[in-house]
Amino acid sequence: MKKFEKSYKDYFDNINLTKEEKMEIKQNIIKNKKNKCIFKFASIPTIFVCVFLIGGIIGVTANSLVRQFKVQDGNRVFIENDKLDIDISADILSESKYYTREALENLLGIKILKNSKIDNNFYKLGKNSLIANENKIAKVYFESVNNESKDAIDMELGFSLKTKYYNEVEETEDMWISGPTNVEYYYIKSLDTEAVIIESTIADTGPILASFVYDNLVYNIIAIKLSYNIEDVHNILDSYSKS
């Protein structure tokens, strides 16, 4: 057998899951399916009573809070933000340019939340993040970069938006971490809104992601556990304020 083919085969012969990993996957699949079936056949009157009672409690404590995201399988977040009514040529944006928050506000005609932790930093167009339709901005993501070095900072703060030109079938922005996670909801007092935080529990080095929607902009934080913890992420979320 030729050298290439032998190396290739030898390599993939060693790619295996352990018995425990296989068992875990099987159980997850069967459990997931059975849970859905149980829910399907649960008594409708019981659900009705529960919804009524829970709705009443939530109504008293948080009547103004509307979550604009859904968490699925404990590690996927689907964001539900509306499209913005802006009509701007995609040519005005460039991956090689750096923008201040004010410059982006003027360019796009939108209000962007301030964050006291990064207010002197620049924003940069996320790599391959600009989706254009009819040469108009349809969807875009901006990430923060360090003021002096213009490098991405080790905790990334960014935001994304979609416009009326965005017409992909999947109308969601989604955030995802592989493997086991902890999901937490955090109330940002200054904005009277709620963020979702997903923390990888697989290793001490995994990422922590946070996301919330404000005025239909999706704000995201990506932090690495090696340098930051959940409290740091809370602090960053609390540092957002209206401009």
Place this chain on the structure above:
Amino acid sequence: MDSEFNRIFDLYNKDIYRLIYSYTLNKQESKDLLQETFMKFYKNIYKLPKEDLEIKKWLFKVATNCCKDHFKSFWKSKVISIDYKQINTSYIENFDSDFEDVLKKLNRKYRMPIYLYYYEGYKVEEIATILKENVSTIRMRIFRGKEMLKKEMEKEYEKI
């Protein structure tokens, strides 16, 4: 239903996992995508072909779609790159890391055709059906991908 699911899972999990791994080169992601693929199998278990080999092809198709969807989102690719740098190195130690480095240099679009051709032994026409591409595209990807891998392998050996 569970016994049939268990039988097919035991029979093909290794092949599907390796196909997914050839695309992601990341253990944790591959586990997630394997679970997603077999979740779809479990949901459609009564609608599928009766022949085991046809089921295997169906699983390959589903796994391919899961992988493509997975990398479509800008957000996913962003997080994966961080995730990968931070987490994945611990798993790589178990594998042949030189060859893994070579594979990483190969664009994703070449990885699955090469895996299906050289490891699974499928014909070009069958691979084109599984990956929903033209026969000529697949033929070209296998040829170019192999050439690229060979070049990278030579570079690695020269280093040694």
